Each structure stands twice: as C-alpha cells, then as structure tokens.
Amino acid sequence: MSLAAVQLAYGGPLLFPAMVWALWRSWRAGRDDDRFAFLALAGGPTLVLVAGASLFGVDRPNWPAPAYLAGVLALGAFWPRRVAPAAFASSLALSLAVSALITVIPRLPPALQWSELYGWREVTQEIVRRARFLGDPGHVVLLGRRYNEASYFGYYTRDQVPVTTGHLSALSFWAPRHRFAGWQGIAAIDAASDAGELAPACARLIEQPPYVVRFEGGGGRRFRLFHCIGYRGTPPPP
Incomplete structure (x- = not known):
C-alpha cells in the first residue's frame, strides 16, 4: 500500500494510473506491433517486480523509474488528441503550483511544514x-x-x-x-x-x-x- 501511495504521489493521481493503462494497452497492441511489445516489456515487468519486492518489505519508491520512461512513451501514443490542450494547460498549472509550494513550505507554521x-x-x-x-x-x-x-x-x-x-x-x-x-x-x-x-x-x-x-x-x-x-x-x- 505504501508503495502504491508513493507512486501516486510521484507520478500524480492521474498520471500514474494513466501510464499503467498505457502499458496494458501496449501489451495488447504488441501482438501486432513490435514497437508496442517493446514498450510493454520495458515497463510492465519492472512494475511487477518492484510491487512484488514491496510485499517483502523492500519498499524503494524510485525503483519503478525505468518503467516510467516506457509508460510515458506508450501514453503519448494512446493519448486522446481531443484532451491534449486541456491536459497540457492543467499539467503546466500544477507544475507551477508545486514549484510555488516548495518555496513556501519552510515559511509556514511548524505544524504545516513538511x-x-x-x-x-x-x-x-x-x-x-x-x-x-x-x-x-x-x-x-x-x-x-x-x-x-x-x-x-x-x-x-x-x-x-x-x-x-x-x-x-x-x-x-x-x-x-x-x-x-x-x-x-x-x-x-x-x-x-x-x-x-x-x-x-x-x-x-x-x-x-x-x-x-x-x-x-x-x-x-x-x-x-x-x-x-x-x-x-x-x-x-x-
């Protein structure tokens, strides 16, 4: 559970599930296209191995990073074109908000500091x-x-x-x-x-x-x- 929670925090509550979905789609499309088969094999096993290791107490949130590379490429291939402008605007706004939050946190009252x-x-x-x-x-x-x-x-x-x-x-x-x-x-x-x-x-x-x-x-x-x-x-x- 802790591993899944950290992946949602690292990748974002929407981006991480979207990448997992894209890798699953790549696995299905890979039956007819070697390019998608490569993406599925480059990302899927890494996620499975890290998730399995976490069940034995080996919890390293950054270990799935190689799978993100394949996941982002797969997501770009399957991304619905009609939502691309809204997704770009929202991701830019979220990145700016996070950047501002990082500079503000040390100035907050102690109870609110990370x-x-x-x-x-x-x-x-x-x-x-x-x-x-x-x-x-x-x-x-x-x-x-x-x-x-x-x-x-x-x-x-x-x-x-x-x-x-x-x-x-x-x-x-x-x-x-x-x-x-x-x-x-x-x-x-x-x-x-x-x-x-x-x-x-x-x-x-x-x-x-x-x-x-x-x-x-x-x-x-x-x-x-x-x-x-x-x-x-x-x-x-x-």
Whole structure:
C-alpha cells in the first residue's frame, strides 16, 4: 500500500494510473506491433517486480523509474488528441503550483511544514565546515548512510568534496569505497534515524554535537553528526 501511495504521489493521481493503462494497452497492441511489445516489456515487468519486492518489505519508491520512461512513451501514443490542450494547460498549472509550494513550505507554521524535505543544504555546509577542523586535509570524506543521503552531500558540494556511503550502494560505482580506506569521515543523519549502518564502516564512530536547521516560519530540523575515524572502505577489485 505504501508503495502504491508513493507512486501516486510521484507520478500524480492521474498520471500514474494513466501510464499503467498505457502499458496494458501496449501489451495488447504488441501482438501486432513490435514497437508496442517493446514498450510493454520495458515497463510492465519492472512494475511487477518492484510491487512484488514491496510485499517483502523492500519498499524503494524510485525503483519503478525505468518503467516510467516506457509508460510515458506508450501514453503519448494512446493519448486522446481531443484532451491534449486541456491536459497540457492543467499539467503546466500544477507544475507551477508545486514549484510555488516548495518555496513556501519552510515559511509556514511548524505544524504545516513538511520538514523532512528540507535542511540537507544547510547541514551539508555544516559538515564541510567541521571537516576542515579534523586535521587531515585532503583525506576527509562525507558519509551518508545510504545513496539518497550521500547524493544530497554531492549535490550541495557540487562534487568538490569526496562523498561515499557506509555500505555498498549505487554510489560505489563512480566513487569506489576502497579509495577512501583509512580516511577520516564526517556524517549527518536525521535525528530520528539510527546510525547502525555507519558503525561497521568505521574503526571508531564518535557522535558530535547535533546541528539544528531553523526554518523561517518557526520550528526546524535536527540532525545527528558523527566523526568516523578510520573509514574501512572495501578491498579493491582484483
């Protein structure tokens, strides 16, 4: 249920069901047209596999993304021409409204804030500042528990500071962890999160004073910060 709810939020309450419908239509049309068969096979199995994995507690809302590529193409092929102008106008208005909402949320009263979306830029600046005082310039890496957290650090530092994760992740493909073995690290996680995934990655993991990001409308978000001594990395490939 949570996976379906997030897909409706990501894709939109109308767009996601429409893409699923378009993939189903592609499967039927694919009996006579290989182009539609390709779209159905490119998108359908991905949705089925991700939905099946979610039944076992593996809930990753972004995993169906490859199916969206096929779904959008299929939807474009089956889209009723008569509703295209209205659909374009409504999607443009919705996109503008969402963009405006994103800028307004931090200024709302605390009870109305979606605070988990905010604070990563500020805490990234803070851990970079603290990294300068670790006494080992050029050998400090920013650590995220998972790919998503590490990607925030990479984005907000414009990849000027090495970033990796506490365990094997997609980030390891372009930032192999063995490169940073023996380095010091500094990590930031949400105050409600468990640091258990970081501990095995370090010879010692020392919690630092927390950091609180204050919002203009009041309230804020608290982060836990950690100093990783002796990042273990992984053995280099043979």
